[in-house]
Amino acid sequence: MAITVSLVALFGLVLFFLLRSKSLGPGAAFAAAGFGFFLASTGAAKPINQLTQSLIETVSNL
Secondary structure: OHHHHHHHHHHHHHHHHHHHOOOOOHHHHHHHHHHHHHHOOOOOHHHHHHHHHHHHHHHHOO
8 A cells, every 4th residue: 555655646746747847738647647547446457556566576676
């Protein structure tokens, strides 16, 4: 759970800075946030979470 909250905060910061630097418009940021929200409720959420956890474990073991 703590990893998920951290990643949400990280992606939120990325979207914020993309909006601030005008590399991304408000509509695209809304679409990206909506995509992430709806992706979390699909069957793809569990494999994505497992992949993320294994990547974090791999990086921490380096």
